[in-house]
Amino acid sequence: MSKNINVEVYILQLKEPGIIVGVSNRHVHLSQEHLEVLFGENYELTPIKPLGQPGQYACDExxxxxxxxxxFQKVRILGPVRKESQVEISRTDSFKLGITPPVRDSGDIQGTPGITLKGPKGEVxxxxxVIIAKRHIHMLPIDAEHYGVKDKDIVSVYCNKEGRRLIFQDVLIRVSEKFALEFHVDIDEANAALLNSGDYIKIIERF
Structure with missing residues (x-):
């Protein structure tokens, strides 16, 4: 016997303009102490490519x-050096490594699992x-004012790739004068939505 079901249709209201996407693969941030253990005394990182955020870069190392x-061999280091070392991987990566990192904002590493790093001069x-980075949007204060959000707000975003339209919820807003406007997701999330670096998403104002 057939049954009628009432379906409510929602029209998304999206905030303009769209925000550029930066897809993040597995990578490592190092403290100066650990950099020297892995590569040698007084070692300095070698920038090879600037990243979307001002002052951030991919390294040759x-x-x-x-x-x-x-x-995982030959995992890229991102610079500059930080106060504490941090490893960002995807959920898929965690299965191969045999660890279970939590989803965290960058820098929030208390209670997270560790790992061994091997470089040409030593091991740490x-x-x-080790974390799975929480998806987030970097923005300047002027951007935050435009989009009507503030630092640490949580929003939803709409991805409009044909065949894989998708809404990401629980997106963290990070506001600073040091940032550039950019939406960051890891490789697993990007693949789910067919996103590439350079694509655009939009913040959802209302469902």
């Missing part, structure tokens, strides 16, 4: 990630620092 169950055993 890579390290191996060694987990309980597997290894991290007791914490």
């Amino acid at each position: 890579c390290v191996d990630l060694i987990g309980p169950k597997g290894i 055993v991290l007791d914490k620092g």
Whole structure:
């Protein structure tokens, strides 16, 4: 027997303009102390490509990630050096490595699993620092004013790639004078929505 179902149709109201996408693959941030253990005393990173955020860059240097169950070789280091070392991987990566990192904002590494880093001059055993990065939008204060949001707000965004239209919820807003406007997702999330770096998403004002 057939049954009638009432379906409410919602029209998305989207905030303009769209925001450029930056897709993030697995990578490593190092402290100066750990950089020197891995590459040698007084070692300095070698920038090869600027990233979307001012002052951030991909480096020529890579390290191996060694987990309980597997290894990823030649994982790119991103500069500049930080106060604490941090490793950002995807959920898919975690299966091969044999660890279970939480979804966290960058820098929030308390209570996270560790991993072994291997460089040309030595190894570092991290007791914490591996995360799956929480999807987020970097923006300047003037951008935040335009979109009607503030630092640490949570929003939803709409991805409009044909065949894989998708809404990401729980997107963290990060506001600083040091940022540039950019939406960051990891490779797993990007693949789910057919997103590439340079594509655009839009913040949802209302469902």
